[in-house]
Amino acid sequence: MGFCFNADDCIGCRACEIACKNENQTPSGINWRKVKKISSELFLSISCNHCENPECFRVCPQRAFTKRRDGIVEIEQSLCDGCQLCVTSCPYNAPQFDPETHKVSKCQMCYPRQDAGLLPTCVEACTTNALSIVNLDKFNNPDIVSSLPGFPDIQITRPSIVFFPQKIRKRYFLF
Amino acid sequence: MDDGIYRNTCPRNCYGTCGILSHVKNNKLVKVTGDPSHGFTKGSLCAKGYAYTQFVYNPHRLKYPMLQTPRGSGNWVRISWDDAYSIIGKKMIELQARYGSNLASGYNKYSGNLGLLHYATEGLFNSIGTHTKPVGNPCALTGLNALEYSFGKKFSAVPEDMTYSKMIVLWGANPAVTNVHQMKFIYEARRKGAILVVIDPVLTQTAKKADLYIQIKPGTDMWLALGVAKLLYENGYASNDFLNERGEGWNEYINFITHGITMQEVYEITGVPPEAIAELASLYYSIKPTATWAGLGIQRNSNGNDSIEAINSLVALSGNLTIPNAGLYFMHFDVETFPNKLLNLEGPPNELVLESRSVDISDYANNALSFDNPPLKLLWIASRNIFTQDQNLAEWKELFDQLELIVTVDMYLTKTAMQSDLVLPAATHFEEEDLNIGYWHYWISLNQKAIPAYYEAKSDLQIARELTRKLNQLSPGFSSFPHEKEPIDWIYEEITPEIKHLYGINSFEDLMTKAFHKKEKSIFPDDRQIFRFFTPNENNCVASKAPGLDSFTLLTPQSLLKIHSQYEWVSWLNTKKDESLIEISLAAAKKKGIADQDKVELYNESASIIGTARISNHLPDNIVLTHQAGSNPINQLIKNKDTEKPDSSTYFYDSIVRLRKWEGYNV
Ligand code: SF4
Ligand code: SF4
Ligand code: SF4
Numbered sequence: 039m040g041f042c043f044n045a046d047d048c049i050g051c052r053a054c055e056i057a058c059k060n061e062n063q064t065p066s067g068i069n070w071r072k073v074k075k076i077s078s079e080l081f082l083s084i085s086c087n088h089c090e091n092p093e094c095f096r097v098c099p100q101r102a103f104t105k106r107r108d109g110i111v112e113i114e115q116s117l118c119d120g121c122q123l124c125v126t127s128c129p130y131n132a133p134q135f136d137p138e139t140h141k142v143s144k145c146q147m148c149y150p151r152q153d154a155g156l157l158p159t160c161v162e163a164c165t166t167n168a169l170s171i172v173n174l175d176k177f178n179n180p181d182i183v184s185s186l187p188g189f190p191d192i193q194i195t196r197p198s199i200v201f202f203p204q205k206i207r208k209r210y211f212l213f
Numbered sequence: 214m215d216d217g218i219y220r221n222t223c224p225r226n227c228y229g230t231c232g233i234l235s236h237v238k239n240n241k242l243v244k245v246t247g248d249p250s251h252g253f254t255k256g257s258l259c260a261k262g263y264a265y266t267q268f269v270y271n272p273h274r275l276k277y278p279m280l281q282t283p284r285g286s287g288n289w290v291r292i293s294w295d296d297a298y299s300i301i302g303k304k305m306i307e308l309q310a311r312y313g314s315n316l317a318s319g320y321n322k323y324s325g326n327l328g329l330l331h332y333a334t335e336g337l338f339n340s341i342g343t344h345t346k347p348v349g350n351p352c353a354l355t356g357l358n359a360l361e362y363s364f365g366k367k368f369s370a371v372p373e374d375m376t377y378s379k380m381i382v383l384w385g386a387n388p389a390v391t392n393v394h395q396m397k398f399i400y401e402a403r404r405k406g407a408i409l410v411v412i413d414p415v416l417t418q419t420a421k422k423a424d425l426y427i428q429i430k431p432g433t434d435m436w437l438a439l440g441v442a443k444l445l446y447e448n449g450y451a452s453n454d455f456l457n458e459r460g461e462g463w464n465e466y467i468n469f470i471t472h473g474i475t476m477q478e479v480y481e482i483t484g485v486p487p488e489a490i491a492e493l494a495s496l497y498y499s500i501k502p503t504a505t506w507a508g509l510g511i512q513r514n515s516n517g518n519d520s521i522e523a524i525n526s527l528v529a530l531s532g533n534l535t536i537p538n539a540g541l542y543f544m545h546f547d548v549e550t551f552p553n554k555l556l557n558l559e560g561p562p563n564e565l566v567l568e569s570r571s572v573d574i575s576d577y578a579n580n581a582l583s584f585d586n587p588p589l590k591l592l593w594i595a596s597r598n599i600f601t602q603d604q605n606l607a608e609w610k611e612l613f614d615q616l617e618l619i620v621t622v623d624m625y626l627t628k629t630a631m632q633s634d635l636v637l638p639a640a641t642h643f644e645e646e647d648l649n650i651g652y653w654h655y656w657i658s659l660n661q662k663a664i665p666a667y668y669e670a671k672s673d674l675q676i677a678r679e680l681t682r683k684l685n686q687l688s689p690g691f692s693s694f695p696h697e698k699e700p701i702d703w704i705y706e707e708i709t710p711e712i713k714h715l716y717g718i719n720s721f722e723d724l725m726t727k728a729f730h731k732k733e734k735s736i737f738p739d740d741r742q743i744f745r746f747f748t749p750n751e752n753n754c755v756a757s758k759a760p761g762l763d764s765f766t767l768l769t770p771q772s773l774l775k776i777h778s779q780y781e782w783v784s785w786l787n788t789k790k791d792e793s794l795i796e797i798s799l800a801a802a803k804k805k806g807i808a809d810q811d812k813v814e815l816y817n818e819s820a821s822i823i824g825t826a827r828i829s830n831h832l833p834d835n836i837v838l839t840h841q842a843g844s845n846p847i848n849q850l851i852k853n854k855d856t857e858k859p860d861s862s863t864y865f866y867d868s869i870v871r872l873r874k875w876e877g878y879n880v
Contacts, residue, residue, distance in 0.1 A: 049389035049396060049418055051773065056263040059785050060244050063266065066784040078830075079421055163247075163257050165397045209416075209426040210489035212833055213480075 040198030057163030087197030319345025325596030328647030386508030440479030452532025502539030
């Protein structure tokens with residue numbers, strides 16, 4: 039499974055980001071999902087991308103990360119000793135270091151919800167359907183692209199996310 | 214409270230009035246989710262709604278009644294509720310003895326919580342007999358009056374029906390920021406091939422998503438509507454069957470659009486290019502059904518009434534009034550069909566002063582300052598943050614100086630609470646029972662008490678009940694408020710047999726299981742209903758002069774993560790960085806030598822505000838745009854206009870400011 043982000047539909051409302059905080063009750067400053075304004079026309083809503091080649095997994099000396107069969111990259115917090123190697127190696131700023139607990143946490147793609155047949159909470163919260171999850175092995179659409187401006191390099195980790203770009207619109211300004 | 218899931222309703226002054234499911238564990242609200250049974254919000258909330266756990270458990274929330282002496286000193290001491298009631302009660306009773314009536318006591322309450330049981334404040338004041346009473350509606354009154362004129366009643370179509378429109382025209386509305394749930398219906402329509410048109414002076418977040426965006430000079434919507442109507446009519450595209458039978462004022466209207474106005478005038482006044490107007494006219498002609506939504510911003514200026522009436526008339530002329538899934542959107546006032554027992558509570562008669570004294574809520578301070586027999590001496594503020602939201606703040610300060618007791622009921626120590634003698638900690642909607650009716654969609658939903666009160670917080674209703682007991686203890690018979698009635702009793706009384714019928718509710722218990730939609734659909738309407746066309750005349754068709762490049766029209770739209778000043782304490786939604794941004798046009802930046810991120814000063818005769826400039830490529834030359842609230846509220850620059858009519862919304866968007874680069878140091 040992976041995320042599908044439709045930049046044409048996203049209105050930057052941040053419901054996904056705050057719904058994640060509501061579900062996981064993460065402290066202020068720890069954001070598993072973040073909505074970033076890239077330009078006046080483009081928002082990106084980004085969390086952990088549950089990569090094909092997760093750098094976090096590769097660099098973690100404590101082996102705190104696992105990749106599940108369904109693709110979800112999970113962190114086992116009790117194993118984390120706060121060295122933050124994953125924080126520096128992940129291109130997407132997904133692992134979040136909490137100075138109070140001295141541990142790293144990140145998006146787990148709401149696996150407890152998914153295991154119970156529910157959608158990840160961010161996806162459920164997105165009123166515009168800009169954010170969804172898809173089976174990347176099967177999902178095929180001529181309009182999808184593998185990255186967008188402002189999204190970090192995808193070469194190293196091969197993130198499980200696809201995008202729909204924005205469309206060009208017709209505008210009349212004051213003359 | 215038992216662990217489990219409770220039903221709540223977001224009571225904010227917002228289009229959503231969302232159904233919330235509150236997850237409670239060990240007497241704590243642990244998370245909130247959207248109520249899937251609510252057909253408008255369909256199981257989701259907005260970002261603000263998802264932050265409610267932080268709104269409830271917040272280090273800034275007021276915990277106890279507090280007394281400040283002297284007022285404004287910051288010297289607060291915690292007092293008991295009983296002492297608070299005694300202070301208020303003794304003052305009310307003494308004022309009544311001094312002046313022979315309760316006219317020296319008044320309140321200012323507005324839209325902080327729109328639940329029906331929050332009318333307890335009005336009920337409390339009614340229960341002491343004649344007093345000083347705010348009237349009006351600073352937000353939407355102009356538009357409501359215009360709708361009443363056009364339709365003979367308040368009217369707004371069903372939002373879910375937009376899904377089936379073939380074209381959606383958002384005229385001065387920005388749902389991507391203020392009504393996110395509506396976006397799903399708009400997008401659903403678009404996925405089925407509908408086209409989205411946005412008309413707005415500002416390239417808003419919604420405008421960026423439109424298939425067609427048309428920029429317009431602020432306050433000139435009437436001319437655009439007349440111009441499009443003129444093109445439709447002169448090309449023989451008016452919808453005749455409807456107009457002949459049911460249109461009142463048709464001849465005058467047609468006479469005006471054919472002879473009273475030229476397209477050249479329309480282009481010049483609105484600033485909209487001819488191709489854009491032609492395209493809009495051809496879309497209105499060729500695509501049906503078209504839904505048209507006239508947003509609140511259109512009516513926040515002196516042309517507001519005419520603009521809304523002109524848009525209504527264009528919709529009628531284009532044949533989009535009588536067909537399904539087209540129609541007009543503004544907002545409705547169905548809450549008025551409820552008994553509103555608290556609002557309409559009758560108090561004891563006073564032989565000397567038969568009527569309460571009205572204050573125009575849009576000009577409260579000026580009005581109240583003019584009273585002298587007796588002057589206003591006690592002010593009760595609830596669901597309201599005057600010092601960030603109202604206009605005429607200098608006059609407000611003057612009024613505060615004359616008041617002998619200021620009581621503010623709030624959840625937080627707002628700017629207004631800081632200027633009060635006494636603050637009473639208010640419950641959030643999770644800590645009280647209530648009943649909520651939307652003003653955009655047609656859903657009704659219950660609000661259950663889900664968690665115990667935060668420290669000593671109380672609901673407006675509980676405060677009214679307890680203060681009544683104290684008043685009557687100090688002076689028997691002073692208040693007739695039925696203090697023995699529980700919240701549930703008041704809710705029962707609102708669900709009359711007629712309301713049950715209207716919403717298809719069998720019993721009160723039904724409301725504990727889901728939200729209900731009004732059965733009768735608000736579409737225009739039965740066969741005999743008359744429509745009144747807009748009658749332009751010389752007076753209402755004078756274009757207001759656009760300010761030169763030395764003065765600017767100040768637009769202050771709602772921001773994404775706040776409603777007015779609400780939510781400003783919620784750190785998840787932290788928006789401090791955006792708060793002081795002042796958006797200016799390229800032309801203004803050039804003329805005033807201002808670079809992006811420079812400190813700039815906005816000023817007029819009322820005040821001066823310093824902020825950070827953001828140069829915006831597409832902002833019209835004469836507009837500056839800032840958001841409401843913040844620590845240095847923009848409303849300091851907003852003053853009553855001479856043109857302001859008493860029965861109108863506040864003309865917030867007629868405010869004129871000047872702009873210069875700020876050379877000072879500390880900001
Ligand atoms: S996004 Fe970062 S944290 Fe998530 S799997 Fe990829 S490398 Fe690891
Ligand atoms: S909830 Fe959806 S529309 Fe809103 S910011 Fe997130 S992805 Fe974008
Ligand atoms: S603020 Fe508005 S959209 Fe958000 S939860 Fe409340 S009613 Fe719904």
